[in-house]
Amino acid sequence: MNERGMNRETxxxxxxxxxxxxIQQDLSLFLSTxxxxxEVVECYGPVYCGTDELRxxxxxxxxxxxxxxxxxxxxxxxxxxxxxxxAAVEWDFECIYAGNLGSxxxxxxxxxxxxKIDRIQEYRMEKxxxxxxxxxxx
Numbered sequence: 001m002n003e004r005g006m007n008r009e010t011x012x013x014x015x016x017x018x019x020x021x022x023i024q025q026d027l028s029l030f031l032s033t034x035x036x037x038x039e040v041v042e043c044y045g046p047v048y049c050g051t052d053e054l055r056x057x058x059x060x061x062x063x064x065x066x067x068x069x070x071x072x073x074x075x076x077x078x079x080x081x082x083x084x085x086x087a088a089v090e091w092d093f094e095c096i097y098a099g100n101l102g103s104x105x106x107x108x109x110x111x112x113x114x115x116k117i118d119r120i121q122e123y124r125m126e127k128x129x130x131x132x133x134x135x136x137x138x
Contacts, residue, residue: 005114008080011087014117015110022070025062035116043124068097085112103127
Protein backbone atom coordinates (compact mmCIF):
# COMPACT_ATOMS: atom_id res chain seq x y z
CA MET A 1 0.00 0.00 0.00
CA ASN A 2 1.13 3.54 -0.60
CA GLU A 3 0.93 6.72 1.51
CA ARG A 4 -2.22 7.86 -0.26
CA GLY A 5 -4.31 5.04 1.21
CA MET A 6 -6.31 2.52 -0.73
CA ASN A 7 -5.53 1.94 -4.41
CA ARG A 8 -6.38 -0.70 -7.01
CA GLU A 9 -3.34 -2.88 -6.31
CA THR A 10 -3.93 -2.96 -2.55
CA UNK A 11 -7.66 -3.58 -3.00
CA UNK A 12 -7.06 -6.50 -5.38
CA UNK A 13 -4.46 -7.99 -3.02
CA UNK A 14 -6.87 -7.78 -0.07
CA UNK A 15 -9.68 -9.38 -2.10
CA UNK A 16 -7.46 -12.25 -3.27
CA UNK A 17 -6.19 -12.82 0.27
CA UNK A 18 -9.77 -12.82 1.59
CA UNK A 19 -10.77 -15.53 -0.91
CA UNK A 20 -7.58 -17.48 -0.21
CA UNK A 21 -8.24 -17.40 3.54
CA UNK A 22 -11.47 -19.32 2.99
CA ILE A 23 -9.83 -21.90 0.74
CA GLN A 24 -6.93 -22.39 3.19
CA GLN A 25 -9.17 -22.16 6.30
CA ASP A 26 -6.73 -19.55 7.61
CA LEU A 27 -8.34 -17.42 10.32
CA SER A 28 -5.37 -15.08 10.75
CA LEU A 29 -5.22 -14.37 7.00
CA PHE A 30 -9.01 -13.81 6.98
CA LEU A 31 -8.87 -11.31 9.85
CA SER A 32 -5.79 -9.55 8.41
CA THR A 33 -7.84 -8.40 5.39
CA UNK A 34 -10.64 -6.83 7.46
CA UNK A 35 -10.93 -3.62 9.44
CA UNK A 36 -12.14 -4.06 13.06
CA UNK A 37 -15.64 -2.78 12.20
CA UNK A 38 -16.13 -4.69 8.94
CA GLU A 39 -19.66 -5.72 8.07
CA VAL A 40 -20.32 -8.76 5.84
CA VAL A 41 -23.78 -9.29 4.34
CA GLU A 42 -24.13 -12.81 2.93
CA CYS A 43 -26.24 -13.43 -0.16
CA TYR A 44 -28.89 -15.36 1.77
CA GLY A 45 -29.40 -12.93 4.65
CA PRO A 46 -26.95 -13.27 7.57
CA VAL A 47 -25.02 -10.14 8.57
CA TYR A 48 -21.80 -10.22 10.59
CA CYS A 49 -20.43 -7.05 12.22
CA GLY A 50 -17.03 -6.55 13.77
CA THR A 51 -14.07 -8.77 14.51
CA ASP A 52 -15.77 -10.92 17.18
CA GLU A 53 -18.75 -11.88 14.99
CA LEU A 54 -16.54 -12.37 11.92
CA ARG A 55 -14.17 -14.63 13.85
CA UNK A 56 -17.07 -16.68 15.23
CA UNK A 57 -18.63 -17.03 11.75
CA UNK A 58 -15.37 -18.13 10.13
CA UNK A 59 -14.50 -20.64 12.87
CA UNK A 60 -18.03 -22.07 13.13
CA UNK A 61 -18.37 -22.38 9.35
CA UNK A 62 -15.24 -24.52 9.20
CA UNK A 63 -15.81 -26.60 12.35
CA UNK A 64 -19.50 -27.32 12.95
CA UNK A 65 -22.18 -29.22 10.99
CA UNK A 66 -19.83 -31.53 9.14
CA UNK A 67 -16.84 -29.19 8.95
CA UNK A 68 -17.51 -27.15 5.83
CA UNK A 69 -14.74 -26.49 3.33
CA UNK A 70 -14.44 -24.11 0.40
CA UNK A 71 -13.11 -26.29 -2.41
CA UNK A 72 -12.90 -23.55 -5.05
CA UNK A 73 -13.53 -19.82 -5.18
CA UNK A 74 -12.45 -18.52 -8.54
CA UNK A 75 -12.41 -14.81 -9.32
CA UNK A 76 -13.49 -13.95 -12.86
CA UNK A 77 -13.26 -10.18 -12.76
CA UNK A 78 -12.43 -7.32 -10.38
CA UNK A 79 -13.64 -3.82 -11.22
CA UNK A 80 -12.21 -1.14 -8.92
CA UNK A 81 -13.47 2.42 -8.43
CA UNK A 82 -10.79 4.50 -6.70
CA UNK A 83 -13.15 7.44 -6.09
CA UNK A 84 -15.66 5.29 -4.22
CA UNK A 85 -12.98 3.00 -2.70
CA UNK A 86 -14.96 -0.04 -3.74
CA ALA A 87 -14.66 -3.07 -6.00
CA ALA A 88 -17.17 -5.31 -7.75
CA VAL A 89 -15.97 -8.91 -7.94
CA GLU A 90 -17.51 -11.68 -10.05
CA TRP A 91 -16.79 -15.23 -8.89
CA ASP A 92 -17.56 -18.95 -9.03
CA PHE A 93 -17.89 -20.60 -5.60
CA GLU A 94 -17.86 -24.28 -4.63
CA CYS A 95 -17.89 -25.85 -1.19
CA ILE A 96 -18.74 -28.91 0.83
CA TYR A 97 -21.23 -28.00 3.56
CA ALA A 98 -22.91 -30.49 5.91
CA GLY A 99 -21.57 -33.26 3.69
CA ASN A 100 -23.07 -31.85 0.48
CA LEU A 101 -21.24 -30.37 -2.50
CA GLY A 102 -22.69 -27.02 -3.52
CA SER A 103 -21.73 -24.37 -6.02
CA UNK A 104 -23.04 -21.12 -7.42
CA UNK A 105 -21.97 -18.02 -9.29
CA UNK A 106 -21.93 -14.72 -7.50
CA UNK A 107 -20.68 -11.22 -7.12
CA UNK A 108 -19.55 -9.18 -4.15
CA UNK A 109 -19.23 -5.48 -3.56
CA UNK A 110 -16.13 -4.81 -1.48
CA UNK A 111 -15.81 -1.44 0.28
CA UNK A 112 -12.53 -0.24 1.76
CA UNK A 113 -11.29 2.17 4.38
CA UNK A 114 -7.73 3.51 4.09
CA UNK A 115 -6.05 0.11 4.49
CA LYS A 116 -8.52 -2.81 4.78
CA ILE A 117 -11.88 -4.18 3.68
CA ASP A 118 -14.67 -2.59 5.72
CA ARG A 119 -17.85 -3.94 4.07
CA ILE A 120 -18.74 -6.87 1.80
CA GLN A 121 -22.15 -7.40 0.21
CA GLU A 122 -22.63 -10.74 -1.56
CA TYR A 123 -25.05 -11.56 -4.37
CA ARG A 124 -25.83 -15.02 -5.74
CA MET A 125 -26.74 -16.22 -9.23
CA GLU A 126 -27.82 -19.71 -10.27
CA LYS A 127 -25.22 -21.73 -12.14
CA UNK A 128 -27.76 -23.39 -14.41
CA UNK A 129 -28.62 -20.68 -16.89
CA UNK A 130 -30.89 -20.87 -19.88
CA UNK A 131 -32.47 -18.70 -22.57
CA UNK A 132 -36.25 -19.15 -22.43
CA UNK A 133 -36.75 -17.00 -25.56
CA UNK A 134 -33.45 -17.67 -27.34
CA UNK A 135 -32.66 -20.00 -30.19
CA UNK A 136 -33.71 -23.60 -29.67
CA UNK A 137 -30.91 -26.16 -30.03
CA UNK A 138 -31.67 -29.40 -31.82
